[in-house]
Amino acid sequence: MSGECGSGENIAVSNKRCRNKKQTGKDVAVQGTNDSSIVSKCSMVNLGYFNDVFLKGFVNKTTRRAPLINRIILVLNIYVLTANENSPLKCNIAASYAFSFLQILSLGAGFDSLYFRLKASGELKNVVVYEVDFPNVVQRKATLIKNKQEFVELIGCIDEIRPTQMGRLYLSSMDYKLLGMDLTEIVELDHLLMQTGLNPACPTLILSEVVLTYMKGESSSAVIHWAADRFPSAIFVVYEQIRPDDPFGQVMQRHFTQLNSTLYALTQFPGKEAQRKRFLNEGWEECHCIDMNEFYVGFIPEQEKQRIELLEPFDEYEEWHLKCSHYLILSASKGFLTCLFLHPPPDFHFKKIDTLNPLRITVSLCETETENPLLRRFAHCSSHIAPNIILISGGFGSRDGQHGRLKDVSLMFKNGPVWKCSSFGDQGSIHLLTERMFHSMTALCDKRCIIFGGRTSPLKPVTSLLCLNCDMSDGAISSIGLSVKEIECSGDVPLPRWRHSATEVIYKGLKYLFIYGGRSPRELVLNDWHFLNLEDYSWADIPVNGPTPESRHSHSACSWKGGVLIAGGLGAARIPLASIFHLRPTWSGFIWDRIETVSSFIPRYSHTAHIIGDKLLLLGGVTIQSDSIPEVTLIDLKTGQSFDQCIDSNLVTWPLMLHNHSSVLVKERQVLVIGGGGNCFSFGTHLNHQPILLKLPEIR
Template identity: 80%
Template sequence: MSEENGSGAVVSVSARNKRCASKRQAGKDAAVQGTNDSSIVSKYSMVRLGYFNDGFLKGFVNKTTRRAPLINRGYYVRAKAVDYSLHCFLQQTASYSQRQILSLGAGFDSLYFRLKASGELKNVITYEVDFPDVVQRKATLIKNNQELVELIGCFDEMRPAEMGCLCLSGMDYKLLGVDLTEIEELDNVLMETGLNSACPTLLLSEVVLTYMKDQSSSAVIHWAADRFSSAVFVVYEQIHPDDPFGQVMQQHFTQLNSTLHALVQFPGKEAQRKRFLNEGWEECHCIDMNEFYVGFIPEQEKQRIEMLEPFDEYEEWHLKCSHYLILSASKGDLKKCLLLPPPPDFHINKLDILEPLRISVFLCETETENPHLRRFAHCSALIAPHIVVISGGFGNRVGQHGRLRDVSLMVKSGSVWKCSSAGDKGSIHLLTERMFHSMTALCDGCCIIFGGRTSPLKPVLSLLCLKCDIGDGAISNISLSVKEIECSGTAPSPRWRHTATEVICKGRRYLFIYGGRSVRELALGDWHFLNLEDYSWAHIPVDGPTPESRHSHSACIWKGGVLIAGGLGTGQIPLGSIFHLRPALSGFIWERIELVSSFIARYSHTAHILHDNLLLLGGVSIHSDSIPEVTLIDLKTGQSFDYCIDTDLVKWPLMLHNHSSVLLVKERQVLVVGGGGNCFSFGTHLNHQPVLLQLPEIR
């Protein structure tokens, strides 16, 4: 088939389509190559701050940029996982006279130079393969760096016959420019440059195969299993594409024209494991980065990492780690070389329910779209039937993201919620910008705002009373005022990610403040009582077994006391315990709630009590392949039930962490406001608008 072009010449349509396809592929290849440039800058940011020791990475970075702490941590755990795999291979093959490392899609990685300088590459030849353009740029950087040249020693720059591939060849270092989709060419070039398929070989692929179409990446995996008689294949890449964080992750790479192909057919650890076994590998093990960090990073090293820079993005850190795996496939004499067992007692729960219980969710109908409702790390409180006040957090501010200090109102009128923002009117400016604070609604239309932070080094010290005069209930007639409260007595240490609940003891009203974290303490286990009549810090006796220190837990009023559930403990492990602070003759007593069926440990969730049932909404867990969307715990029987949320009516990823929620008892609904966070290097995601969860019948 052919057609005329503008000049009258006859053009083959198939030839034109091939040229167009070639151009599209070239654009995608360039985008994938661009991920190398971004990745190397992030790696060097992490190295400069002392997370990982690599004195040679700077030779491959033209412009340095300090990345956010979350990104630094993400690249740190990646570097440690790969480094662990390399050292396992080197140690277990030390007795061999020849060994090989083959890095596929190596980019500007400096592992050869780092290991060569430390004397760890005895009898090891390292091969690095990447796109010809990437390899040419890397070769130029190497040749212009005397320190790198001396480590390689004598080398030749050549192009293998008929291949046209740039090859920088030293005694124990080979840098090859080959497109990995060209398997026959890859094999020929490697053989021509001395690859020995009979000696122990470690193949390494860091976020490379997933950029290739499944047929091409599977061909690489099969070729490697077929070519080498004794080998280990180590892969680091993304998993779990379908949950909200995974959707944001996929959108990010799609926008970069770097689609993550493997996620569709191989979305999880088990699918990845079966893939390698089906392609000819004899053993395959894989764990996600949460499992690696908990089980393979020593406690002393974790403590060192905590001291490097202020950090308070636990939710996004754990979510990022749950969406990346380290995989080890092996065969031959190296069949048992690198095993990756999950940490002891690190049980992964699965919500494998044949007919999962489901909860409907639908968009909250608002009169007008209000960008101020897009926020996280904020607070919401029901101050009167169908009137919700929202304060603080991080979200949209004058067209950009930042910390917020405004107060927003949501008032239900019929089936519609009307929304407004108080901005900085009157005394509202006293609120200051704060995140992860508490806002407790009292019975007199007041809210007590306590704690919070502006940064992990700057806790907020003031205690405020937010007064809401609701008038006739019309949103235009509600007035807000703020007053700073001077408290007497010994105040608790400044904190955030805590809870504050109103309790009554011997006829007096108190604000019970529990847990949280501070500048120095990763998790607090103390509690305090504030007398709400004279605002004095009071001592009330509390007996019983003390709960584990925690933050980002939930607290609900129950049977005259407070029910504490979940949270993140001192070791950054989510907790699955529930404690009841119940009234006693002398004051209160802690009592652990024993459950017949345990619930998935979590934190950054919200909770409500309805008819002696504890409703846990959302949160983050590192012990589950699925995000625990809703859990219902019968406090009478101790049984728990997990529910999935039907999000068909929500056209954007609904993130249920760092959110707030309000129980609407009459409607049997939960109003969820805000939620989301900074999703690693994929951008900030804020839930677009409030949603309503329709609760099942609870008796």
């Protein structure tokens, strides 16, 4: 009988079957990424981002993707596949004019429509396109092509579209070869390509869009080495993930692991330099790589950027920049072909800044009753209204078991060593609380809190101004009362906005709310400011002189010396800023002073800031000018020296994202960080699980 014990041979066979079954499951999962990708590309085309009439022929049903996904797919297509003069495709086709022939070899091509788009535009003269993917994917693509008359007409005579005796050549014409082959079978792939007419002596462009990373290291390196060894003159263009270890990278890795599509190369070759050395070690003569932020800033014309901004409402800047910093474009070359298309224009200034030997700051989880869903949110506001009492309002987070925009006001208070949180409000006025994100909530000295601005969607700013009054007359936290009142302001009302700042200032003995910057539905970045008299709620005209700061939103603002200290933000060119300005009170109004720093610090936006003595503390944020994420920077406002510090988050068991968060200085050297996170591209929404307490070193 067949019992639990068997011969060694039977066990070996069984183990092999299990491994094969497991590998088949992974292959199917990887093939599924093709279907998702092609739907995303159709979404982009349908909204006018890119012109491609052929993609719809490979999709049964189109789905509108989020603006963030549309933008990412667009940039990739502009780089590799379009008329952009710096794209590898254009450079290679131009190079082919010096030769009699050119080849394009697309590895893991999926349902890409590259061949049909080039053929229709007349750009495939003396060019042959070879596409390789899993046999199942290729068989489906071949069937779709045969059933579309416009595809057949472009390929050529219908008689030329026929399976061959080789079995793995699914379509063949004079300039198009569709091959079904697992890329791990590199010897067989080489044999099949040679049989179908690939000429190693011809200049060749090899494309790999998120393909090699799904292969184990030795297999993907074998493909890279084979290409370098086989083609004397070629360019190898790769687009795939990098930076697996920071919080966004951890979420990205977890997403692909859950899809059973492990990113093998990401661990072994985590960054640009590791990838560059890899290709050089495998035989390529020259290799350059940049991340997608560098490409977008340096290679996309300003006119095209402006066109993109007008296509659909967009307000996911943090996720856009984070995603772009986690994908690279690599070009390796040898022979007559060079990588000049990855060299930025002469007027391109994009210096990367990295922290040097930063100090480490300990962080601990804030002790709460439970992982309260009220504290899991981003794009919200927090205000410290009294010792150990914090108000939290709005944002995006958990509500009734689902994610959505929030309108509640929650009270976070410390009861012994434990922080508690509850949502509350005056039932008679709670209807005044509306959903809003990226608003401001400013705690005034008299225990009032002013909520201004914000949005529900990028087309719908919130126009109401609310005053929250906290009644703490009996001193008991349990009996704190909250009332909400909508304020009707007089005077010239500023444009509705969000991602602005609102700070209390004093002028001639009167208190004002200073509103600065932000964005609106029509203006992507604002550079105006306004003063709201906090006694009669009138908009006042107060003279302001001095050099005007750059337009910005998502900056930080702190009260300092009777005025305001503005730091960082996202500028008009959609590039993070590192400038600091002080709105200083004078006898006749205010004046802008630029705070000069003698050492560079990482530009950032979507951060928070606090003043500790004469030191400015910048916490978190998003940048594109560094290969590391901003964590803690301390700037001496007297000397201009800056000091970077990194957070030791070993005690935090989940990815700690320090953007779209709020923070409160609870003691002189303790900062409570509440919420944070965001929509991580197509990898899912990540919300920091609970508040953390940041313990700063002694500040001198």
